[in-house]
Amino acid sequence: MSAALFETLLRLGDNTLVLGHRVSEWCGKAPVLEEDIALANTALDLIGQTQMWLSYAAEVEGAGRSADDLAMLRDVWDFRNILMVERPNLDFGHTMMRQFLFDAYHRALLSGLAGSGDPRVAEIAAKAVKEATYHLDRSAETVIALGDGTEVSHAKMQTALDLLWPYTGEMFHSDEADAEMVAAGVIPDPEGLRPAWMDTVTATMAEATLTLPDSNFAHKGGRTGKQHTEHLGHMLTQMQWLQRAYPDATW
Amino acid sequence: MYAQMIKSTGKGVKTLDEMDPQERAFQERIDAGGKIEPRDWMPAGYRKNLIRQIGQHAHSEIVGQLPEGNWITRAPTLERKAILLAKVQDEAGHGLYLYCAAETLGITRDEMFEALHEGRMKYSSIFNYPTLTWADMGAVGWLVDGAAIMNQVPLQRTSYGPYARAMVRICKEESFHQRQGFDIMMKMCNGTDAQKKMAQDALNRMWYPSLMMFGPSDKDSVHSEQSMAWKIKMNTNDELRQKFVDQTVPQAEYLGLTVPDDKLSWNEEKGGYDFSEPDWSEFFDVLAGNGPCNQERLQTRKDAWESGQWVRDGMLAHAAKKRAAKLAAE
Ligand SMILES: [Fe+2]
Ligand SMILES: [Fe+2]
Numbered sequence: 001m002s003a004a005l006f007e008t009l010l011r012l013g014d015n016t017l018v019l020g021h022r023v024s025e026w027c028g029k030a031p032v033l034e035e036d037i038a039l040a041n042t043a044l045d046l047i048g049q050t051q052m053w054l055s056y057a058a059e060v061e062g063a064g065r066s067a068d069d070l071a072m073l074r075d076v077w078d079f080r081n082i083l084m085v086e087r088p089n090l091d092f093g094h095t096m097m098r099q100f101l102f103d104a105y106h107r108a109l110l111s112g113l114a115g116s117g118d119p120r121v122a123e124i125a126a127k128a129v130k131e132a133t134y135h136l137d138r139s140a141e142t143v144i145a146l147g148d149g150t151e152v153s154h155a156k157m158q159t160a161l162d163l164l165w166p167y168t169g170e171m172f173h174s175d176e177a178d179a180e181m182v183a184a185g186v187i188p189d190p191e192g193l194r195p196a197w198m199d200t201v202t203a204t205m206a207e208a209t210l211t212l213p214d215s216n217f218a219h220k221g222g223r224t225g226k227q228h229t230e231h232l233g234h235m236l237t238q239m240q241w242l243q244r245a246y247p248d249a250t251w
Numbered sequence: 252m253y254a255q256m257i258k259s260t261g262k263g264v265k266t267l268d269e270m271d272p273q274e275r276a277f278q279e280r281i282d283a284g285g286k287i288e289p290r291d292w293m294p295a296g297y298r299k300n301l302i303r304q305i306g307q308h309a310h311s312e313i314v315g316q317l318p319e320g321n322w323i324t325r326a327p328t329l330e331r332k333a334i335l336l337a338k339v340q341d342e343a344g345h346g347l348y349l350y351c352a353a354e355t356l357g358i359t360r361d362e363m364f365e366a367l368h369e370g371r372m373k374y375s376s377i378f379n380y381p382t383l384t385w386a387d388m389g390a391v392g393w394l395v396d397g398a399a400i401m402n403q404v405p406l407q408r409t410s411y412g413p414y415a416r417a418m419v420r421i422c423k424e425e426s427f428h429q430r431q432g433f434d435i436m437m438k439m440c441n442g443t444d445a446q447k448k449m450a451q452d453a454l455n456r457m458w459y460p461s462l463m464m465f466g467p468s469d470k471d472s473v474h475s476e477q478s479m480a481w482k483i484k485m486n487t488n489d490e491l492r493q494k495f496v497d498q499t500v501p502q503a504e505y506l507g508l509t510v511p512d513d514k515l516s517w518n519e520e521k522g523g524y525d526f527s528e529p530d531w532s533e534f535f536d537v538l539a540g541n542g543p544c545n546q547e548r549l550q551t552r553k554d555a556w557e558s559g560q561w562v563r564d565g566m567l568a569h570a571a572k573k574r575a576a577k578l579a580a581e
């Protein structure tokens with residue numbers, strides 16, 4: 001097995017799994033019915049992508065684990081998602097700002113991965129990038145509308161951006177596994193995704209009349225598994241409960 | 252059935268001869284199987300009943316997201332999570348079609364929400380029961396979507412065009428939901444002892460509430476007649492309940508589950524099952540707001556609406572600014 005490829009696939013699949021889970025928590029509670037539908041749709045897309053990434057991860061690992069085993073039976077330290085996606089939803093503004101910051105990154109990343117030297121990665125990314133592009137259109141539109149909307153909505157969106165900003169830097173960090181995969185032509189260089197992401201973010205925030213925080217500080221530790229937030233453990237107690245409580249059952 | 256206690260005018264149904272020419276033409280069109288469209292003349296009572304019925308159905312779709320949403324974050328596999336998400340997304344979509352259909356009658360979606368939040372409009376009693384185990388996701392699809400289909404398939408032929416067309420779209424998806432629910436039940440019933448126990452427990456709790464979905468017995472449902480004449484109700488409550496029992500009992504047997512009814516037996520003569528009535532006093536309690544989850548379900552919706560106010564305001568303000576800017580540019 002290629003340890004670096006396995007690691008990479010977990011990073012991709014855990015991002016979509018954890019964010020998909022968070023988005024699904026909105027079920028039936030969105031501010032407008034159209035948003036209920038859109039949030040469920042986004043969550044569904046992300047869980048679908050998770051199935052593809054984690055299935056491939058399980059194959060690459062070759063240890064007899066399935067995508068479900070990876071999702072439902074790993075503990076916090078084995079998760080490889082960025083910290084931003086495990087943050088609690090807080091309000092709708094925070095949820096949509098997080099979605100936008102992630103979508104802009106995700107689209108850039110998946111566009112790069114669609115040209116991957118690994119055909120399976122390229123195939124999954126080519127499918128996922130269409131969804132990510134659609135998600136980005138929607139989340140950008142919402143961020144713009146609420147940033148520009150009323151004084152209240154503007155303030156809430158600025159607060160969300162300020163809160164989330166320190167969690168964006170992790171998307172562009174690299175470690176040895178990344179370097180190995182970049183060299184092998186499997187993934188684009190993470191740092192190389194930053195300019196496209198920054199362009200999208202700058203243009204959108206300008207339209208949303210929001211101010212980009214003047215700080216480069218980045219929380220990290222999720223992608224490497226070194227240190228997650230306290231929130232992920234609580235998420236797993238729900239997500240994994242049935243599989244752990246009834247280990248011999250199939251569902 | 253999602254529209255359980257629709258009170259109509261309460262007066263007896265007029266004969267054609269008692270009607271004025273306009274009303275008579277309207278009734279004759281319905282009798283001939285014609286459709287009424289939003290711009291057509293219609294009796295005030297027809298409009299009022301339809302708003303209540305379609306609105307109640309729409310609210311049921313929306314509130315119905317909550318008992319299933321209760322398990323989305325705990326779905327046992329990625330595939331089950333995806334299926335459940337897709338289902339709940341469909342239900343929200345059904346709500347949307349139905350609110351749109353009701354809006355053609357001259358009420359806004361916001362007005363209907365307000366009526367729901369103030370308790371002036373209802374949603375189906377079934378969603379006031381809790382979903383306690385994963386098997387409930389199976390039982391809801393199998394029984395609740397199953398009962399909904401039983402009611403809604405005939406409504407595809409209802410006299411009001413927009414409602415009938417909404418039903419056509421909705422019914423296709425509801426049958427899909429029912430198959431998925433049954434599939435969960437199959438897995439549970441072929442699974443471990445704990446899973447079988449969950450499945451039986453789910454049936455025990457959901458059986459009578461599902462029977463209640465068709466509304467009280469026809470002899471106690473004084474307002475059905477006018478609705479049937481207007482073809483906004485196509486079958487009596489008892490007919491539909493009987494059909495549902497006849498369809499569902501063999502499915503329960505196939506699953507190896509026991510329907511929680513000692514009196515259940517096949518009646519050769521009528522070609523259907525004899526079965527026990529649900530406890531109607533419980534039904535009226537739930538309707539009066541005293542079901543196990545009434546308070547929570549409604550509070551969840553009210554909280555969602557109130558905490559979303561700033562979002563709706565922001566979106567509207569932005570749209571208004573965009574319109575103004577566009578006008579200024581012209
Ligand atoms: Fe539905
Ligand atoms: Fe329905």
Ligand SMILES: [Fe+2]
Nearest residue numbers: 342396425428
């Ligand atoms: Fe359904």
